[in-house]
Amino acid sequence: MALGKQAKTLNSSQQKAVLNYLQSTRSPVRNKVIFLLSLKAGLRAKEISQLTWRMITTSSGEISDCISLTNSASKGSSGGVIWLNSDLSIALHELWSLSWQLEENDYVITSERRGNMSAQAIVNIFSNWYKQMGFEGCSSHSGRRTFITNAARKISTVGGSMRDVQMLARHSSLLMTQRYIESDVDAMKRVVQLI
Template sequence: MALGKQAKTLSDKQIKAVLSHVEGTRYPARDRVMVLLSVKAGLRAKEIAGLTWGMVTDSNGTVGDAIALENKASKGKRGGRTIPLNTELRAALVDLHTIALRDGKAGTDKPVIHSERGPGMSAASVTVWFHRLYDALGMDGCSSHSGRRTFVTKAAKRVVEAGGSLRDVQELAGHSSLATTQRYIQGDSDAKRKLVDMV
């Protein structure tokens, strides 16, 4: 994907607006999880569609502390990875899991993201869902990949504070190459100015 064609990253204000918007949808708990899987775990549309309850629950059947994304739900043969759960995302998954348990849809092989007409959504349906969401909010240039780019960019900016490196961001994103991860990261002009002054 050419640099000029990449999905836009989302500001904190935009993320807040998106989360506020989905509170009024027909399936607010599901929709909140979809948004947070994108911006707080960096999942692709295919991964959101392929995520099952077995990948987010522990041996006790409760939502765990990480997503154990399997290769079959990801991109490529080795796209599977473990992603620690962001606190906000975990809380949203707990809420959705409670609903799934009530409705008999919380089996380990059941999709986390249900559709209105069937058990789960396809990757294409997830992509369309995000397109409609951003279109309704007038967020031009945003797509299902915007949350993922936002996640990677934010993680790259904060990784040193966490005591890590870009290699950690690469592994969280499930990229086979560090060069791919670097293409996802949106630069920050203010940070560049501050950095040059520090040198």
């Protein structure tokens, strides 16, 4: 994917604006979960559409501290464990409490008719939100790129490395992970002054 064709990342004010906008939609809790699955867990549209409650609940039926994403729900064989951000965990608890007669095999994200949504439907939802907000160049992949970029910028503060970011992104190569990371001109200016 050429650099000019990549989805744009979302800055913190854009993230807040989207969360505020979603409160006024027909399914605010579900839509918040969709957005946070992308932004705070780095899930792709297909993964959001294929996520089941079994992948995020414990054997006792409680929301887990991680997503156990199966290969069948991911791109290729890129399933794995994704740790839950606290904001995403809260939103999932809220969605779980609003859902009635759920089975653990049920999809987390459903349409108003309770059927699961296709990956294309998730792509379309993101496209519509960003169009409504005037965010040009943003797509369903913007949250994922933002997640990977933010993880790369913060991983050294918790003793991690780029290999850990690669594992969070569930990429087979570090080179692919590096292609997702947005550069930061201000950070480059500051680091040069430290040299």
